[in-house]
Amino acid sequence: MATLADVARHAGVSTATASRIINGSPKPVTEQLRARVLAAVAELRYVPNAHAQMLARSNRNAVGVIVHDVSDPYFAEITRGLQRVATANGRLVIICNSFRDPGREMEYIDLLHAHQVAAIVIAGSGYLDSAAASELDDRMRAFEATGGRIAVIGRHQHPGDAVLPANEEGGYLAGKHLCELGHTTIAAIAGPPSLTTTVDRLAGLHRAATEHGATIHVTHSDFTRDGGEAITGKLLADDPSLTAIAALNDSMAVGALAAMRTAGRHISVVGFDDMPIARDVTPALTSVRLPLTELGERAMTLALDPAAGDAPRVEHVPAELILRDSTWPRDQLPR
Structure with a gap:
């Protein structure tokens, strides 16, 4: 020493x-x-x-x-x-x-x-x-x-x-919401797999899918808007039947919405964190809210x-699902 x-x-x-x-x-x-x-x-x-x-x-x-x-x-x-x-x-x-x-x-x-x-x-x-x-x-x-x-x-x-x-619980709320809308196959766009936040949110999604007999397909990228847009663009091109995406943060979800508009497709997208921008994008983003300022x-x-x-x-902070306009029942997706 x-x-x-x-x-x-x-x-x-x-x-x-x-x-x-x-x-x-x-x-x-x-x-x-x-x-x-x-x-x-x-x-x-x-x-x-x-x-x-x-x-x-x-x-x-x-x-x-x-x-x-x-x-x-x-x-x-x-x-x-x-x-x-x-x-x-x-x-x-x-x-x-x-x-x-x-x-x-x-x-x-x-x-x-x-x-x-x-x-x-x-x-x-x-x-x-x-x-x-x-x-x-x-x-x-x-x-x-x-x-x-x-x-x-x-x-x-x-x-x-x-x-x-409550990252795991938040992932569960997002997955449960999409499953209850009738989506049986959900694409999860996630951040780096080396992070505990990524793992915990995915665990919640998988728990909800297991309870409802749905399937989760996971793709990893950066926790960024561009990462979400790139992944979603590829997913939409590769799978014309895709109906739902669970993004593990709102930045990726905003990118997913941009890719959806570019492709001329309408699918359900749910985000995570409920950033202020979630209310202002089109369609307004359904998201899992964490009180981020309160965390700090x-x-x-x-x-x-x-x-x-x-x-x-140890202080636990709960998550809450905020419903807006970016998710629809599987059989009622806009054309």
């Missing part, structure tokens, strides 16, 4: 200077010097002394947020809730985009650790890769060992505070809660 002396030597500064920067001393230093020391901390994976960190804790005014992509409407809504609570508590929010790269998430945890943030909220899905999930968990534990707090949104391996959206608010509240104990706290 790297020592303070190792960090000082790597950064080319005295041990006293490295200590002041790492422990948040009010004594002024140049930004260039601070950047060198923090870069050395990150590169050497130096874990500061927990006692020194606790002494400096009153100066921890920032919180870190790691999302997959803040330009994605899903994460934009969650981030709004995170920022709302952080701002109310006088905290600066540092937002990091991992772009669904677990290696980048680990780098960000180290950097946020080095910058002595008070808490880190990980708002992206967990990973099925056990090695990556285990290494990510190790980084989180190292941060917590120095007095930092962690909260996650979604299913992760880390056994800490968590806000869990709850997670940041857990992360900043000074009364938190050692026992992990």
Whole structure:
């Protein structure tokens, strides 16, 4: 394990200077010097002394947020809730985009650790890769060992505070709705199979299909509008009898509607998350609603809660099916 002396030597500064920067001393230093020391901390994976960190804790005014992509409407809504609570508590929010790269998430945890943030909220899905999930968990534990707090949104391996959206139940509601409309074969357009969110939502769809004697055919792509449009265009070309699509997020569903219009076809499409745009597309999108802003608010509240104990706290957030105009009974599809 790297020592303070190792960090000082790597950064080319005295041990006293490295200590002041790492422990948040009010004594002024140049930004260039601070950047060198923090870069050395990150590169050497130096874990500061927990006692020194606790002494400096009153100066921890920032919180870190790691999302997959803040330009994605899903994460934009969650981030709004995170920022709302952080701002109310006088905290600066540092937002990091991992772009669904677990290696980048680990780098960000180290950097946020080095910058002595008070808490880190990980708002992206967990990973099925056990090695990556285990290494990510190790980084989180190292941060917590120095007095930092962690909260996650979604299913992760880390056994800490968590806000869990009802992804499996939401998938079930979407599948049940399409089955009750008489659709016996449903095309599921899904995000990356490596994500726990994808797996959980698909599990709900399959549960509903099994109960109703229907069949689910799954195709994976990016959780994006373009990904949804490309998949749907191919599905419509390959299967003239297709009557229903379950998209595992609204961005993909919007792409599916675009492909449907291009092909001159009318099929039932249900989305997931109920983004604001779901009400404005044509036809208005039937979607599984998750209270995304509330997810962010709850997670940041857990992360900043000074009364938190050692026992992990888990908050479950329900899903709700919102019916609009994009789904029809199988025998009543518009011509």
